[in-house]
Amino acid sequence: MRPFKSRSALLSAAALLLPALALCAAADEKKAKKDGEKGWVQLFNGKDLDGWKVYPKGTGNWKVEDGILIGSGPASHLFSKRGDYQNFRYRVEAQINDHGNSGQYFRTQFGPGFPKGYEAQINSTHGDPIRTGSLYGFTETEVREMLVPPGEWFTQEVTAIGNHIVIKVNGKTTVDYKVTDPKKTYPKGHFALQQHDPGTVVKFRKIEVLELPATEE
Numbered sequence: 001m002r003p004f005k006s007r008s009a010l011l012s013a014a015a016l017l018l019p020a021l022a023l024c025a026a027a028d029e030k031k032a033k034k035d036g037e038k039g040w041v042q043l044f045n046g047k048d049l050d051g052w053k054v055y056p057k058g059t060g061n062w063k064v065e066d067g068i069l070i071g072s073g074p075a076s077h078l079f080s081k082r083g084d085y086q087n088f089r090y091r092v093e094a095q096i097n098d099h100g101n102s103g104q105y106f107r108t109q110f111g112p113g114f115p116k117g118y119e120a121q122i123n124s125t126h127g128d129p130i131r132t133g134s135l136y137g138f139t140e141t142e143v144r145e146m147l148v149p150p151g152e153w154f155t156q157e158v159t160a161i162g163n164h165i166v167i168k169v170n171g172k173t174t175v176d177y178k179v180t181d182p183k184k185t186y187p188k189g190h191f192a193l194q195q196h197d198p199g200t201v202v203k204f205r206k207i208e209v210l211e212l213p214a215t216e217e
Helices: 007-036
Strands: 052-054 063-065 068-071 076-080 088-096 102-108 118-122 154-161 164-169 172-178 190-195 202-211
Touching (some): 068 190, 190 202
Antiparallel strands (some): 068 202, 154 164, 164 172
8 A cells, every 4th residue: 555645745746846847848948949940041240241242342331330230321232142042941130210111132133223033022111002021023912011110120031942932020921922933033043132212221130041952943
């Protein structure tokens, strides 16, 4: 016959066990989060514009202050030096000013003017009604509501696998779209950040990519 344990003894044992279980759960959560971040490459080093360029050369009016990449002044686009990104998750932490307009370009071509390629819009209150979270140029994907107020940091992530493009703003899916393009016009290319006009001040504090397996072109 087993010795009888009082209710108070059982409660005491449970009180000792619960903190240990909580610590284990926290450790598992931390490990899962760490594993989920494996493979991400930082494209902005927080110090300078190494790895980036403006057409046809140099870095234009883009600058880094206190670890923040800032675009202002005349219209320009800051391109990644690499131009062979195909399938990926491409994530930025950004902030746009009131009436500012910017964009998170991907699979884009290095060149003058507005780049040829895809753009995830960054715009809270600009005169252009197409807002943050849109895949610009595709009517079916337009977001017309303001998801993020101007002056507030947010995360925008693009996942591109073949012709399937998904955009998320602060973890919420705003676009889940398959581009109809038999010619596969933009299968790979540069990343680029947009400084749309002199009234814009756009800021980035993190730019990163997780490359995914290539698909047939």
